[in-house]
Amino acid sequence: MTNKILITGGAGFIGSHLAEALVSNGYNVIVIDDLSRGKYENLNNIIDETEFIKGDITDFELMEDLIKKSDVIFHLAALSRVIPAIENPELCFKSNIAGTEIIARLCSRYCKKLFFSSSREVYGSAKYIPVDENHPLYPENPYGSSKVAGEKIIEAYSKCYDLNYVILRLANVYGKRDYDRVIPIFLRNSLENKDLIVYGGEQILDFIHIQDVVEAFLGMFENRVNNLVVNIGSGKGCTLIELSKIFNKFTEKKVKIIIKEKRMGEVESYVANIDKAQKIIGWRPKTSLEKGIMELFTIDWHE
Numbered sequence: 001m002t003n004k005i006l007i008t009g010g011a012g013f014i015g016s017h018l019a020e021a022l023v024s025n026g027y028n029v030i031v032i033d034d035l036s037r038g039k040y041e042n043l044n045n046i047i048d049e050t051e052f053i054k055g056d057i058t059d060f061e062l063m064e065d066l067i068k069k070s071d072v073i074f075h076l077a078a079l080s081r082v083i084p085a086i087e088n089p090e091l092c093f094k095s096n097i098a099g100t101e102i103i104a105r106l107c108s109r110y111c112k113k114l115f116f117s118s119s120r121e122v123y124g125s126a127k128y129i130p131v132d133e134n135h136p137l138y139p140e141n142p143y144g145s146s147k148v149a150g151e152k153i154i155e156a157y158s159k160c161y162d163l164n165y166v167i168l169r170l171a172n173v174y175g176k177r178d179y180d181r182v183i184p185i186f187l188r189n190s191l192e193n194k195d196l197i198v199y200g201g202e203q204i205l206d207f208i209h210i211q212d213v214v215e216a217f218l219g220m221f222e223n224r225v226n227n228l229v230v231n232i233g234s235g236k237g238c239t240l241i242e243l244s245k246i247f248n249k250f251t252e253k254k255v256k257i258i259i260k261e262k263r264m265g266e267v268e269s270y271v272a273n274i275d276k277a278q279k280i281i282g283w284r285p286k287t288s289l290e291k292g293i294m295e296l297f298t299i300d301w302h303e
Contacts, residue, residue, distance in 0.1 A: 004027075004072075005029050006072070009080075011040055013173070015038065015074075017177070020046050028051075030052075032066060033054065034055060040052070042177050058099045063102055064106055073103060073113070075116050077095065078095055078146075083265070109161075113165070114154065115168065118169045118229075120231070121143055122139055122148045123144075123169075125138070129269060130235060133229050154167065165227060169230065172233075173209075174296075175296075176296070183243070190297075198257060198259050198260065199240070199261065204268070206272050207243070207289050207292075208233050212285040212286055215283065220280075223280070225281065231272040245257070
């Protein structure tokens with residue numbers, strides 16, 4: 001029986017929502033986070049029921065101690081955005097590759113199951129849509145390449161040392177507690193009646209609500225699936241221009257949409273084929289993009 005679950009990056013956007021869900025389901029949760037992007041207050045609702053450690057996943061002795069006393073590891077800690085990874089590839093590779101190797105090695109050594117949060121960035125710009133898990137991996141930036149490396153490290157440890165793993169390739173996740181990505185930036189600017197800056201605009205992306213992502217993690221965990229890679233997304237595409245227009249539906253005063261040149265390293269198109277997740281655990285996303293954005297306008301952001 002699973003007693004203790006370790007979440008790396010558990011004070012971050014996705015990690016904190018996952019931690020809340022696991023605690024509410026009766027699991028003992030340990031969170032490690034260096035708080036470089038995560039926030040301690042993200043755990044306010046469960047802090048009395050969670051063991052929190054401020055630390056770095058590249059600290060081998062610390063990770064060895066935490067993994068030894070845990071039953072399952074959810075590895076979400078990463079330098080998790082494209083532009084910062086382009087600006088600082090060394091930090092990206094240290095955290096996302098070296099950190100993942102340490103965790104995979106220790107999970108192998110102590111026979112712990114590993115859930116790895118990967119990204120649609122591993123595919124690069126789609127050669128076909130929707131993108132299934134057999135699509136070639138053509139990352140276009142350091143972040144995407146670091147996630148490919150992390151996946152391959154885990155798969156290699158599985159083949160050589162019988163590491164049990166599940167890799168979830170997440171589309172663009174959005175929801176409460178996120179910041180400095182396109183949807184929270186559009187939300188803040190909409191609330192403050194500021195222009196919405198769109199870089200490129202015609203890129204097609206797949207946006208998935210945080211609660212749907214958490215349900216996918218829980219489904220993979222509780223159905224005890226093993227050694228697989230699976231896409232998690234909405235299965236529906238939306239251009240950035242279309243996204244900006246959705247925000248204008250919910251503002252009292254329409255804000256100006258300004259188109260700027262597409263930024264280097266950002267993919268042209270991605271929509272997830274999510275048939276595999278549905279077949280394996282019966283998972284389908286429940287929250288439409290328009291409904292999810294509408295809910296963001298009603299959230300008490302001081303909670």
